Amino acid sequence: MESKSAVNMLSALGHDGRLAIFRLLVKAGPVGIAAGDIARTLDVLPNSLSANLNVLSHAALVTSRREGRSIIYSADYGAMSGLLGFLMEDCCNGAPEVCAPLGAIVAKAGACC
């Protein structure tokens, strides 16, 4: 993961509406959600949603596919892993002692995955 990609992802997620969209897609899993359903669930205008989905898409955080009249968006888990890895790698380099607080998180993730 390049630093520039990480900046793009972080700034894409650093927005109220887009973080909500991304969380929704992450929870939906690989099945994804149609743009219209996202708009209804989050109560946002279709054109605003489209613009925000475009930002997330350009940041490579989501992918899309057409199904009939709808366009289905899904979270890109590989990209998310890459971002987490980038931040974690950054954390562990040169200062292993600071990773202690991460133990709980890793444990939590371990319980899930």
Next chain:
Amino acid sequence: MESKSAVNMLSALGHDGRLAIFRLLVKAGPVGIAAGDIARTLDVLPNSLSANLNVLSHAALVTSRREGRSIIYSADYGAMSGLLGFLMEDCCNGAPEVCAPLGAIVAKAGACC
């Protein structure tokens, strides 16, 4: 971690200069780095640096302490853990199967921590 805090952190990190500052501080560890040294290392103007440190500070990603004439900045590892936890928790909720790619990352973190 509230969603609003996460948005603040993510948008603070979603900036070229600020991500560079934060990475530098994370690598420096609890000892921290003086503002002037950060400015020289990253070759940025002192006022721009100050503004960016202020953003990171308001997002609770860094802390500062005065030492003589210098002000030493350090990364807040607790905040970083919280952010990673927020994203991971978000990932695991409702879709455990998508966590597979995270296995490698957890393993990597485990090797370090």
Next chain:
DNA sequence: CAGATATTTCGATCATATTGGAAATATGGA
């Protein structure tokens, strides 16, 4: 083909963020 649904694109306005120069504040040393 005509109509309905789904989504995107366009265009304008408004708000917010970034940048850099210059001055102000705070600390330590002679």
Next chain:
DNA sequence: TCCATATTTCCAATATGATCGAAATATCTG
């Protein structure tokens, strides 16, 4: 006290981003 160093604050110019209505495009159905 006076001066040098360190950092922040102030200010204005510029750039970027968000929002919304309206129109355009694409797909399905009758």
